[in-house]
Amino acid sequence: MKAMVIGSGLGGICTALRLQRLGYKVEILEKHHQAGGRLNQLKKDGFTFDIGPSFFSMSYEFKSFAKEIGIEMPFEFTALDPLYTIHFRGSEKRYSIHKDLQLLAREFEEIEPDFEAKMRRFLAASGQLFHDTIDKVVKTNYTSLFHFFTTMATVPPKHAPKMFRTVWDEMSRYFASDTVKQIFSLVAFFLGATPFNTPAVYTLLTYTEMVHDGYHNVKGGMYTIVETLMEEVKKSGITIRYNTEITGFQEQDGKVVALADQQGKLHKADLFVINADAAAFRGKVLQRKKFTPEKLDQQKWTMAPFTLYLGVKGKLPNIDHHNYFLGNDFKAYSSKIFTNDAGLEQPYYYVNVLSKYNPESAPPGCESVFILCPVPDLRYKPTWLDREEVAQNIINDLSQRIGYNIADNLLSKTIYDPLDWQNTFNLYRGSGLGLAHNLNQIGAFRPKNYDEKFPNLFYVGASTTPGTGLPMVVISSKLVTERIQKKYGPVH
Numbered sequence: 313m314k315a316m317v318i319g320s321g322l323g324g325i326c327t328a329l330r331l332q333r334l335g336y337k338v339e340i341l342e343k344h345h346q347a348g349g350r351l352n353q354l355k356k357d358g359f360t361f362d363i364g365p366s367f368f369s370m371s372y373e374f375k376s377f378a379k380e381i382g383i384e385m386p387f388e389f390t391a392l393d394p395l396y397t398i399h400f401r402g403s404e405k406r407y408s409i410h411k412d413l414q415l416l417a418r419e420f421e422e423i424e425p426d427f428e429a430k431m432r433r434f435l436a437a438s439g440q441l442f443h444d445t446i447d448k449v450v451k452t453n454y455t456s457l458f459h460f461f462t463t464m465a466t467v468p469p470k471h472a473p474k475m476f477r478t479v480w481d482e483m484s485r486y487f488a489s490d491t492v493k494q495i496f497s498l499v500a501f502f503l504g505a506t507p508f509n510t511p512a513v514y515t516l517l518t519y520t521e522m523v524h525d526g527y528h529n530v531k532g533g534m535y536t537i538v539e540t541l542m543e544e545v546k547k548s549g550i551t552i553r554y555n556t557e558i559t560g561f562q563e564q565d566g567k568v569v570a571l572a573d574q575q576g577k578l579h580k581a582d583l584f585v586i587n588a589d590a591a592a593f594r595g596k597v598l599q600r601k602k603f604t605p606e607k608l609d610q611q612k613w614t615m616a617p618f619t620l621y622l623g624v625k626g627k628l629p630n631i632d633h634h635n636y637f638l639g640n641d642f643k644a645y646s647s648k649i650f651t652n653d654a655g656l657e658q659p660y661y662y663v664n665v666l667s668k669y670n671p672e673s674a675p676p677g678c679e680s681v682f683i684l685c686p687v688p689d690l691r692y693k694p695t696w697l698d699r700e701e702v703a704q705n706i707i708n709d710l711s712q713r714i715g716y717n718i719a720d721n722l723l724s725k726t727i728y729d730p731l732d733w734q735n736t737f738n739l740y741r742g743s744g745l746g747l748a749h750n751l752n753q754i755g756a757f758r759p760k761n762y763d764e765k766f767p768n769l770f771y772v773g774a775s776t777t778p779g780t781g782l783p784m785v786v787i788s789s790k791l792v793t794e795r796i797q798k799k800y801g802p803v804h
């Protein structure tokens with residue numbers, strides 16, 4: 313029985329390997345010239361950059377995946393400590409975020425009395441929510457809305473108010489200092505949103521970062537995940553074709569019998585798993601009325617990334633591996649930035665100095681630097697003719713704040729604006745993390761991992777269930793494989 317996987321993002325690769333283990337003959341078709349999707353790599357001017365993800369949480373999901381497909385853990389990872397460092401514009405003070413709460417409390421002793429006790433209370437509540445939902449709600453294949461609601465009804469009712477409060481409101485129940493609230497609500501940005509419009513249920517992410525496993529770097533860089541999994545793909549006899557974009561389909565007797573690529577070539581299989589965005593694919597390729605651009609534009613999408621990949625001569629001072637550079641008008645900035653109502657002259661951004669933990673990513677005496685600035689998606693800012701100017705603002709701001717002239721020491725510079733992200737990986741309107749995670753776009757309300765019409769068509773990845781981020785996508789591959797297995801059984 314032949315399964316065809318469309319897209320070689322992490323979701324596609326993991327699903328291909330899982331299906332191969334169940335006895336399917338698997339082929340992957342990929343639009344880009346190399347595997348990985350958003351988890352990709354750029355090599356340029358002697359530097360190596362991870363283009364998207366720079367760390368991950370819930371490392372045990374990768375371990376379970378390796379075990380389930382019967383391989384040794386293919387890559388090595390190390391826990392981050394500190395998790396990250398925060399800089400506020402105009403202040404010399406840097407906050408280092410440690411998992412050790414006593415050490416962490418020292419960072420905040422001047423601005424938040426009794427920080428440790430407050431944080432323990434906050435983490436106890438978010439931890440309970442995490443453990444009450446992760447297996448039951450997040451890792452479930454829903455069969456209907458009724459199934460979803462009955463599952464939700466089993467979550468202890470004490471968590472219900474968190475559905476109606478925002479992350480910011482929840483923080484305010486425990487902490488008085490705006491600085492503390494800003495720092496620990498940054499997790500909302502990992503969902504591509506802001507703490508002011510993200511439901512408080514996602515404070516469970518603070519528990520995952522601070523207690524339940526933390527964050528991890530991959531030895532050799534994040535792309536090692538893809539390289540090592542692709543070795544396994546090769547060993548398993550799974551074929552992959554690059555530069556092949558699916559643009560159409562052929563149906564017969566109520567099933568998809570083939571997908572057509574941009575040249576009109578037909579690719580036949582018994583079943584298909586779509587790793588392209590689950591909402592956008594239904595609209596663009598399947599021409600579904602519920603997923604037209606007008607309908608998709610009314611959905612909530614996560615932020616678009618504006619990313620810079622810089623090769624810098626010299627070693628950067630006053631900066632760690634993972635750093636957030638924030639301004640001092642957090643509330644105003646975050647309420648305006650995603651709708652293009654805030655200028656990008658003084659942006660908020662994240663900086664990852666890959667060469668600090670992975671020296672081979674830069675020539676000796678140099679640094680390989682990744683900068684991610686969340687910006688409006690293409691609905692709100694469709695053109696990026698000002699990309700050089702935006703990049704220059706960020707480079708100047710960072711130079712000033714760390715006391716090192718990056719512009720004068722630049723050996724390599726690459727910019728990806730939201731148009732690049734859209735065009736390279738078919739990300740809808742350049743949205744970096746896919747569909748947002750508000751309550752009417754999760755669980756049974758998210759685009760399903762099986763097709764509404766064709767029984768042999770399935771979906772995996774960030775815009776289907778359970779959601780975005782590397783561990784979630786690994787879980788997504790497990791969920792879709794379970795669906796397929798339930799329908800077809802193992803085919804040995």
Ligand SMILES: Cc1cc2nc3c(=O)[nH]c(=O)nc-3n(C[C@H](O)[C@H](O)[C@H](O)COP(=O)(O)OP(=O)(O)OC[C@H]3O[C@@H](n4cnc5c(N)ncnc54)[C@H](O)[C@@H]3O)c2cc1C
Pocket residue numbers: 318319320321322323324341342343344347348349350351363364365366367368369556557558559587588589617619684736737738744745772773774775780781782783785
């Ligand atoms: C800038 C950035 C930073 C991020 N940082 C982190 C982080 O630090 N930690 C973390 O956990 N997550 C992070 N994420 C999120 C993470 O990258 C994604 O959730 C995850 O990689 C999504 O994987 P996926 O398999 O769903 O999709 P993708 O990686 O998007 O893969 C889909 C693949 O399908 C291909 N494709 C699309 N359409 C077609 C078609 N029609 N025909 C053929 N092929 C097609 C695409 O080219 C792509 O290769 C980040 C994302 C971005 C953009």
